[in-house]
Amino acid sequence: MNSIDSVTLEVADTEAAARFYSDAFGLDGSRVRVRACDAPTSGFRGFTLSLVVSQPGNVDALFTAAVEAGATVLKPAAKSLWGYGGVVQAPDGTVWQLATSAKKDTAPVTRDVDEIVLLLGVEDVRATKRFYVEQGLTVGKSFGGKYVEFATGPGTVKLSLYKRRALAKVAGVPAEGTGSHRLVVSGGTRPFDDPDGFTWQPEPRQ
Structure with a gap:
């Protein structure tokens, strides 16, 4: 295993969720999918998804479209030391970060997404990094016990x-949460659960 093929969000209403992701982010269901689930969940689910774009105007375009489609604002889009971004929560409860490292616009504004990033909030970053390396992932960047980024292919x-409490702070939500993560990650050739209970399954055949 060397990459994530897709992530599946478990939602109460698949039709409404699919419509939101299409209207808000232009996602077509290839890398971010939805499926029905009524497993109990409350509070922070322990992960966020990030849409990384090329410039601040694109962040604003996605942010506006998400709010118009029914998202809740957790952090308004604003400048920071690392760039520009904001955080919204989709109607199904998933937390989305919309971000760019650029400080100014250099091209016409679009809603094109350059990267989708799954950030898992974990209790022990070092131990979970070792676990994923054993599953076949390659570390791209690592900052001690605080943050790890794995190298993955294009597309x-x-x-x-990230540390769970630190990720919750970035997301603008309390760190407490119980029940299902409401997330299934597709990649590799066998199913497994990681040390924090995140479920992985092989990519389903079309």
Whole structure:
């Protein structure tokens, strides 16, 4: 295993969720999918998804479209030391970061997405990094016990690890949460659960 093929969000209403992701982010169901689930969940689910774009105007375009489609604002889009971004929560409960490292626009504004990043909030970053290396992933960047980014190929979903409480702070939500993550990650050749209970399954055949 060297990459994530797709992520599946488990939602109460698949039709409404698919419509939101199409209207808000232009996602076509290839890398981010939805399926029905009524497993109990409350509070922070332990992960966020990030849409990385090329310039601030694109962040604003996605942010506006998400809010118009029914998302809740967790953090308004704003400048920061690393670039520009904001955080919204989809109607199904998934937290989305919309971000760019660019400080100004250099091209016409679009809603084109350059990268999709899955950030898992974990209790022990070092231990979970070792676990994923054993599954076949290659570390791209690592900052001690705080943050890990795995190297993945183009057109796939990038995986990063962050301390759970730190990720919740970035997302603008309390760190507490119980029940299902409401997330299934597709990649590799066998199913497994990681140390924090995130479920992986092989990519389903079309």
